[in-house]
Amino acid sequence: MTTTPQQLYQLQELDHRIDGIDAERDRIEKRLAAGVNRPDLTSEAEHHSARAVAVGANMESRREEMERIRERLTGLESRLYGGNASRRDLSAIQREVDSSKYQIDQLDELLLELEEEQRTHEEAAVAARDQMQAAEVEWHSLTETLGNRLTELESDRVAAAGERQDMAVTLPQADLQRYERLRRNKAGTAVALVDNGRVCLACRMTLTSNVIRQLRDKSKQVPCSTCGRILFQQ
Numbered sequence: 001m002t003t004t005p006q007q008l009y010q011l012q013e014l015d016h017r018i019d020g021i022d023a024e025r026d027r028i029e030k031r032l033a034a035g036v037n038r039p040d041l042t043s044e045a046e047h048h049s050a051r052a053v054a055v056g057a058n059m060e061s062r063r064e065e066m067e068r069i070r071e072r073l074t075g076l077e078s079r080l081y082g083g084n085a086s087r088r089d090l091s092a093i094q095r096e097v098d099s100s101k102y103q104i105d106q107l108d109e110l111l112l113e114l115e116e117e118q119r120t121h122e123e124a125a126v127a128a129r130d131q132m133q134a135a136e137v138e139w140h141s142l143t144e145t146l147g148n149r150l151t152e153l154e155s156d157r158v159a160a161a162g163e164r165q166d167m168a169v170t171l172p173q174a175d176l177q178r179y180e181r182l183r184r185n186k187a188g189t190a191v192a193l194v195d196n197g198r199v200c201l202a203c204r205m206t207l208t209s210n211v212i213r214q215l216r217d218k219s220k221q222v223p224c225s226t227c228g229r230i231l232f233q234q
Contacts, residue, residue: 003175038135048125203227
């Protein structure tokens with residue numbers, strides 16, 4: 001019994017299906033082996049947290065300084081409006097009052113800047129930690145999805161391999177060996193479809209008139225005169 005090109009093409013379809021399953025399974029296993037793609041932002045988060053704490057300490061120091069100036073200003077204003085100071089002293093006290101108010105205004109502006117700087121560092125620290133946490137959550141979800149897909153692929157492969165085995169045992173050994181040899185030597189494609197009855201879709205070369213005539217016999221294995229693959233015209 002001679003194996004028809006159609007039978008070999010059907011066998012090849014199963015082999016391509018198995019190859020596809022194996023390739024996808026290999027990609028998934030490599031992805032799982034690579035582990036979580038989480039950016040290590042620990043140092044960045046710690047840096048921003050430390051800066052926020054340092055800025056906070058600076059703010060506290062500035063507030064204490066402002067409180068001391070306010071207390072001093074209260075005393076100066078009491079002397080200024082107490083009515084007991086000389087004109088000369090009043091002039092000097094007024095200058096001190098003006099200087100104290102200026103210092104308070106400057107500290108007010110500085111504190112606003114420090115509050116903004118502290119908030120920026122705190123938000124940056126939270127963002128860095130959130131980004132790492134999000135990557136972890138995404139990875140756990142991905143591993144579950146990939147694990148489920150591996151299970152599906154294993155089931156598909158068992159089914160496809162069973163179909164192939166059932167088909168292969170019905171073919172003459174010589175035809176099966178020839179087919180498998182072509183598969184190894186021709187990048188996995190032993191049987192090439194013929195387009196419009198004239199072109200080998202594997203090598204894209206136009207078939208000779210003699211080959212086209214031979215293809216009329218559907219039971220005959222006709223090789224492509226260019227690439228050597230078995231031709232199959234649907």
